[in-house]
Amino acid sequence: MPRTPIDRIDRSILTELQQDGRVTNNDLAQRVGLSPSPCLRWVKALEESGVIRRYVALLDPAAIDLSVNVFVNVTLERQVEERLEAFEAAVVQWPEVLECYLMTGEADYLLRVVVPDLAAYERFLKDHLTRVPGVASIKSSFALKQVRYNTALPLAHMRA
Numbered sequence: 001m002p003r004t005p006i007d008r009i010d011r012s013i014l015t016e017l018q019q020d021g022r023v024t025n026n027d028l029a030q031r032v033g034l035s036p037s038p039c040l041r042w043v044k045a046l047e048e049s050g051v052i053r054r055y056v057a058l059l060d061p062a063a064i065d066l067s068v069n070v071f072v073n074v075t076l077e078r079q080v081e082e083r084l085e086a087f088e089a090a091v092v093q094w095p096e097v098l099e100c101y102l103m104t105g106e107a108d109y110l111l112r113v114v115v116p117d118l119a120a121y122e123r124f125l126k127d128h129l130t131r132v133p134g135v136a137s138i139k140s141s142f143a144l145k146q147v148r149y150n151t152a153l154p155l156a157h158m159r160a
Contacts, residue, residue: 006051006158009034013042014051018152021055058151065116069143073107074129075136083134084108090132096124107139 006014012032016023023031029039046052061067076083084102087109091100099112115121121140129138 006155009042010046010051011155011158013039013046015152015155017043017052061114066114068115068117068121069146070113070115070121071141071143072109072111072113072129073103073137073139073141074109074111075106075138076108077134077136079108086134087132090128094124094128096120096128 009032013028016028016031025040025043026036028043029036032039034042043052061069074087076087088100088102091097091109091111096113096115097111098114099110101110102108103110113121113124115124125138125140129135
């Protein structure tokens with residue numbers, strides 16, 4: 001949770017850092033209209049409060065031979081806490097799963113799986129997904145083209 005309500009300066013800092021997490025403190029301060037010392041304190045406060053969780057490098061999947069995106073709907077035999085926990089404990093162990101959501105609707109979970117090719121996805125299914133106790137059905141959809149991909153969260157709703 002934010003330490004206090006997010007204000008205009010917080011939004012400016014967060015917007016800049018979402019676009020370039022490696023920006024220097026001096027450049028960030030200039031972009032958001034602060035001097036370097038207060039800017040650094042502001043960023044540290046956002047980090048300590050958990051608003052900024054971590055910094056990462058975003059890789060080009062095609063450049064590292066991971067261009068196959070598969071969206072997988074998984075339905076469990078029963079939605080009981082024990083089965084949900086077992087499935088979630090398994091999923092967090094698989095590096096191919098970039099995202100996993102507990103869903104409403106027809107499927108219990110939606111996963112985004114990234115693999116180099118169809119053979120790798122078949123192995124992932126056989127070696128992992130089909131071996132989790134309580135999985136009733138698995139429906140896979142293959143992305144043909146990525147139309148939009150963004151990691152920056154929208155901040156316009158946070159008016160100060």
